[in-house]
Amino acid sequence: MSRFLVERDGQTRVRLSEGMELTKSQSVLAVLGLVVLFAVPDITRLTSLSFQAIHRGILFGLAAVGLNLLLRHTELVSFGHAAFFGVGAYGAAVLASHFDVSSGLLLLVGSVLASTAIAVLIGYFVAGYLDIYFALLTLAFNQVLYAFVLQSGYFNYSDGLSVRPDGLNPPTLFGLQWTSSGYDLILYYFTVVVLVVSLLAMWKLVNSPFGRALDAIGQDRTRARFVGIPVEKYVWIAFAISGVYGGLAGGLFALLQLHVSPEPTLYAFVSGEILFMAILGGFGTLVGPVIGGVVLVYLLIQAPFYVEYYNALTGLVLIAVVLFLPEGILGSIPKIGTGLARRRSDPGLLREDVATVGSSLRRGVSRAVTTVRIIVFGVN
Amino acid sequence: MLEARDLRKEFGELRATDDVSLEFGKTDGEMVFIVGPNGAGKTTLINLLTGLLEPDQGSVVVHGEENGAPVEDDITGMAPEERVRRGLVRSFQIVHVFEEMTVRENLRVAVLSRYDKTLSMRSVDDSHEEVETEIDGLLERFRLTDVQDEVAETLPHGDRKLLDVAMSFGLDPTYLLLDEPTAGVATREKEYVIETIVEASEADGVTTVTIEHDMDLVKEYADRLVVLHEGAVFREGDPSLLETDSELRRVLLGVNE
Numbered sequence: 158m159s160r161f162l163v164e165r166d167g168q169t170r171v172r173l174s175e176g177m178e179l180t181k182s183q184s185v186l187a188v189l190g191l192v193v194l195f196a197v198p199d200i201t202r203l204t205s206l207s208f209q210a211i212h213r214g215i216l217f218g219l220a221a222v223g224l225n226l227l228l229r230h231t232e233l234v235s236f237g238h239a240a241f242f243g244v245g246a247y248g249a250a251v252l253a254s255h256f257d258v259s260s261g262l263l264l265l266v267g268s269v270l271a272s273t274a275i276a277v278l279i280g281y282f283v284a285g286y287l288d289i290y291f292a293l294l295t296l297a298f299n300q301v302l303y304a305f306v307l308q309s310g311y312f313n314y315s316d317g318l319s320v321r322p323d324g325l326n327p328p329t330l331f332g333l334q335w336t337s338s339g340y341d342l343i344l345y346y347f348t349v350v351v352l353v354v355s356l357l358a359m360w361k362l363v364n365s366p367f368g369r370a371l372d373a374i375g376q377d378r379t380r381a382r383f384v385g386i387p388v389e390k391y392v393w394i395a396f397a398i399s400g401v402y403g404g405l406a407g408g409l410f411a412l413l414q415l416h417v418s419p420e421p422t423l424y425a426f427v428s429g430e431i432l433f434m435a436i437l438g439g440f441g442t443l444v445g446p447v448i449g450g451v452v453l454v455y456l457l458i459q460a461p462f463y464v465e466y467y468n469a470l471t472g473l474v475l476i477a478v479v480l481f482l483p484e485g486i487l488g489s490i491p492k493i494g495t496g497l498a499r500r501r502s503d504p505g506l507l508r509e510d511v512a513t514v515g516s517s518l519r520r521g522v523s524r525a526v527t528t529v530r531i532i533v534f535g536v537n
Numbered sequence: 538m539l540e541a542r543d544l545r546k547e548f549g550e551l552r553a554t555d556d557v558s559l560e561f562g563k564t565d566g567e568m569v570f571i572v573g574p575n576g577a578g579k580t581t582l583i584n585l586l587t588g589l590l591e592p593d594q595g596s597v598v599v600h601g602e603e604n605g606a607p608v609e610d611d612i613t614g615m616a617p618e619e620r621v622r623r624g625l626v627r628s629f630q631i632v633h634v635f636e637e638m639t640v641r642e643n644l645r646v647a648v649l650s651r652y653d654k655t656l657s658m659r660s661v662d663d664s665h666e667e668v669e670t671e672i673d674g675l676l677e678r679f680r681l682t683d684v685q686d687e688v689a690e691t692l693p694h695g696d697r698k699l700l701d702v703a704m705s706f707g708l709d710p711t712y713l714l715l716d717e718p719t720a721g722v723a724t725r726e727k728e729y730v731i732e733t734i735v736e737a738s739e740a741d742g743v744t745t746v747t748i749e750h751d752m753d754l755v756k757e758y759a760d761r762l763v764v765l766h767e768g769a770v771f772r773e774g775d776p777s778l779l780e781t782d783s784e785l786r787r788v789l790l791g792v793n794e
Contacts, residue, residue: 361660365657365658369642369646370649373638373646376637382616383618383626384646384650385651386618386650
């Protein structure tokens with residue numbers, strides 16, 4: 158065995174570093190994912206897919222990865238993550254339009270610093286709360302920020318701020334001024350690098366003792382306290398880390414859009430979407446939120462071209478996910494995989510499936526008939 | 538030594554703890570059993586000592602020694618996790634374990650916390666060898682080795698109870714407060730749980746304060762008996778009181794003699 162392959166529980170695993178191992182199928186998926194990520198510019202050029210929409214989806218997905226630290230591990234539902242995304246975006250925009258900072262990287266540093274500060278502040282107030290109180294408090298802080306930015310001349314009200322430092326050109330990336338299409342491409346690859354590094358960092362974090370402590374807090378807060386874990390402090394730290402992810406995503410979003418306004422970045426509705434992305438992609442997984450982000454953003458951007466009631470579409474997708482894919486897109490893959498494998502080796506199972514569907518259909522019909530009879534005749 | 542000093546706690550009209558003053562651990566590894574009828578304030582007393590509740594009046598004091606001189610450390614108002622770091626550990630009447638983790642992972646959280654490693658970013662699986670060795674020891678002591686990879690919520694009740702107690706031991710307690718460690722445990726296992734607690738308390742000089750309803754166990758293992766009744770200390774002394782004190786028997790068992 159080389160140092161990159163280890164045996165564990167009778168399985169060969171690919172080992173990236175201490176404690177970071179992938180099963181064979183996970184490695185294949187990871188490599189495939191990376192290839193697709195790097196090929197997105199080419200894929201979109203060859204097909205009718207929208208490059209911008211995918212890029213935006215990845216950024217919201219990155220914010221959802223941050224939110225998922227709270228959702229999956231401390232089991233806290235944040236309805237206010239747009240606060241960090243928005244503050245991150247505005248952090249970059251303020252530096253660009255008020256302070257003429259032209260370096261894209263410096264703008265991002267501003268994003269991260271601003272969102273961290275806000276996350277530390279909000280986290281201080283919400284870390285002691287649970288369940289609905291936590292959700293409502295995060296939502297409330299989000300709304301306060303939104304209202305403040307909307308009313309403030311410094312942030313140019315609902316029109317927002319430009320991220321073109323000289324009023325004309327986009328910020329420089331790596332010290333160079335790029336043409337429009339070159340800028341988009343460089344920014345995309347930079348986003349991919351940030352995404353991969355962020356995912357690796359999150360992976361490391363959730364598999365560390367700190368990650369276990371967060372799991373413990375999520376599963377039984379009282380017990381966590383009584384094994385000596387300072388619960389509020391750890392939730393606070395997790396909240397801040399989660400905010401950094403949101404801010405980083407928001408900063409990159411500002412660089413991509415070159416204009417930041419309150420509605421698409423700070424509005425509480427965006428918080429709901431970030432939460433939904435995590436659930437859609439599979440909040441029990443590390444990478445799921447990214448997939449959820451890409452799918453949902455793509456849907457939201459493209460749907461208006463195809464259907465009239467496109468807002469209802471999000472709702473329908475949410476209902477469908479909760480009913481049929483409660484573990485999300487990525488979370489359901491292993492189940493579907495084993496299900497298919499079992500059916501391939503045992504065709505009898507497939508017949509049973511058909512029988513199950515048939516009998517549940519019959520039950521549904523007979524129930525409907527009964528209901529109609531009661532409504533029409535007053536008795537069954 | 539752990540001292541409850543004039544502790545009082547009221548819930549509305551009810552005085553659940555009525556000026557209780559007690560000392561635990563007068564000798565090393567002392568086993569104190571708290572008994573009393575339902576509603577006597579046994580769990581409330583443990584909650585007050587461990588910081589799950591704060592008293593309306595009175596204080597919780599840990600007596601120690603520094604450079605040969607006795608020192609008093611008033612821990613009233615201190616957070617539970619701080620008290621755990623001072624060796625004040627508890628288990629719960631209703632099992633509190635991390636339900637979605639395996640037995641081993643449950644113990645790992647406790648032992649990592651005790652080694653002050655919960656902020657570490659090193660992988661949990663490979664590093665921290667001393668932690669894993671210690672977990673092996675705990676698994677063996679509590680006969681949980683065979684189920685170490687089972688998820689806690691799928692375990693039978695007896696094993697869950699053992700896990701709860703094992704986690705407490707993983708925290709290397711000086712004072713261990715056990716709220717009915719044998720409740721719901723199969724009769725043949727009861728003896729074993731108490732036996733383990735006795736062994737550990739003797740080996741490490743752990744002072745244990747145990748709420749127990751099984752009087753046979755109390756008689757067999759108690760160094761000292763505390764009887765609570767309507768929130769107050771009703772009797773304190775040798776477990777033989779259970780045989781000799783008829784008023785006590787009446788309060789405790791509803792037996793009229």
